[in-house]
Amino acid sequence: MDEQAQKVTTGDELSPARELAVWLRALRSFFDLADHPLTDAERASVPERSFKCETAVVRDVLVRCLHLLGTVARVAVAVESAEEPRPHAVREAAPAFAGVKSSLGDLSDVLRDACGLAESLLESPAVAFAAWSGLGGVIERELRRSDAAALIVEAGEEGDAGSLQEPLQALARALASDELSGDVAAIFAGFTRLLSLLDFIGRSLARDGQLKRLLPVFTLIQADTRVLLDFIEGRALKVADVERGAREILDGTAYAVRMELRKAFEHELVGFCSTRQPPQLFARVENAAGLLRDCYQQSIVALAQSFDPTLDGTRLFGSFETKLGQSLVLRRDLWRIIRLVRRPALGAEPPTQAAVVEHLNAFREQSQRYLMYKDWEPLERFQEEIESARGAAQLEQTLHRFEAFLETLFGQVNMRVILAAHPFDATSVEP
Numbered sequence: 001m002d003e004q005a006q007k008v009t010t011g012d013e014l015s016p017a018r019e020l021a022v023w024l025r026a027l028r029s030f031f032d033l034a035d036h037p038l039t040d041a042e043r044a045s046v047p048e049r050s051f052k053c054e055t056a057v058v059r060d061v062l063v064r065c066l067h068l069l070g071t072v073a074r075v076a077v078a079v080e081s082a083e084e085p086r087p088h089a090v091r092e093a094a095p096a097f098a099g100v101k102s103s104l105g106d107l108s109d110v111l112r113d114a115c116g117l118a119e120s121l122l123e124s125p126a127v128a129f130a131a132w133s134g135l136g137g138v139i140e141r142e143l144r145r146s147d148a149a150a151l152i153v154e155a156g157e158e159g160d161a162g163s164l165q166e167p168l169q170a171l172a173r174a175l176a177s178d179e180l181s182g183d184v185a186a187i188f189a190g191f192t193r194l195l196s197l198l199d200f201i202g203r204s205l206a207r208d209g210q211l212k213r214l215l216p217v218f219t220l221i222q223a224d225t226r227v228l229l230d231f232i233e234g235r236a237l238k239v240a241d242v243e244r245g246a247r248e249i250l251d252g253t254a255y256a257v258r259m260e261l262r263k264a265f266e267h268e269l270v271g272f273c274s275t276r277q278p279p280q281l282f283a284r285v286e287n288a289a290g291l292l293r294d295c296y297q298q299s300i301v302a303l304a305q306s307f308d309p310t311l312d313g314t315r316l317f318g319s320f321e322t323k324l325g326q327s328l329v330l331r332r333d334l335w336r337i338i339r340l341v342r343r344p345a346l347g348a349e350p351p352t353q354a355a356v357v358e359h360l361n362a363f364r365e366q367s368q369r370y371l372m373y374k375d376w377e378p379l380e381r382f383q384e385e386i387e388s389a390r391g392a393a394q395l396e397q398t399l400h401r402f403e404a405f406l407e408t409l410f411g412q413v414n415m416r417v418i419l420a421a422h423p424f425d426a427t428s429v430e431p
Helices: 014-032 040-044 052-081 088-093 101-122 129-145 147-161 166-175 178-206 211-234 243-267 278-307 316-341 351-366 372-386 392-414
Strands: none
Touching: 014 129, 014 147, 014 178, 014 211, 052 101, 052 129, 052 211, 088 392, 101 129, 101 147, 166 178, 166 278, 178 211, 178 278, 211 243, 211 278, 211 316, 243 278, 316 351, 316 392, 351 372, 372 392
């Protein structure tokens, strides 16, 4: 794959400075309850509920920030004291701190004091909203005063924006109007930064890190997505020379993103902080991040193709082609199982218990990994019921419920954005 076909993000580990930039921005967004995944009832009960879980999340993020800041400070000293030029990777690990070296120490003191305040709040049986909000006010005020924090965040944002792919940059530059060109480039850059945050979450999932600590990153994603949507709806949609097709794409993009954002925050992540089981936390993070990643990637591709229909989405996202192939295989294999358990309704002999179990074992070994993690458990529970069924009547009842579950699951898979251009044809699925 040539340079123009590189992914928006590489999936490599972030430098300490860029990771620290994410956490500092996430901390500041976390204290805005408008960006939290709360139900209406939870929002109404804010004055009465305890924010101890949220305070523990803040404490954990502050501890991580202190660790990263120590690394950044050590690298900064090494870079400044060295005579020979440093490679880019080292320069990225510690932005130039000329004139603000003392502010690094001050920032460390701020983070340490805030961490101590959070620890003291956690000693109480409950943390009132006023106390939690006060902690946020202290952190917000001190981070705004810190030159080092401003420099770290600015360098991190520049790094994310710099990962915008050349095909997208070239497409935006080629537009006839300078105003439209700037707006489209800003939209591409906005989605690219959001995808960088989702990649950050993906890396945390891969190394099975502290999952609750990711909640502030999700609130940051929600805040940044709303800013981008306001830009699309308030400026880009009003540019006079936007072609009708592109205007419809922008309008549709804003609508689709709002819907997927609502799914992620009002369904997948609701109750996240109070969830205790690691598998459930993992599933919630994976599902929410997957929904948003697919939506943002599809938004970029759809907008780009509205100006250049020849542009191939797989050039922008290497996972696009892989994900399409996986989804097609998953849909086909689910349909085969549905057709197997539906045999009596089609006038055929009912499947044997052994045949169904054999198909499910094959599915578990092959296609099940392409499902969302949350769907694994109910699928495995049905298999256990089928295996333990005693007699034809019990097996028939279990398979009837299983068929209904499979049809719902098949419908969810078939609605994946990446399958929109590939309508399902049952006659094409061989037995």
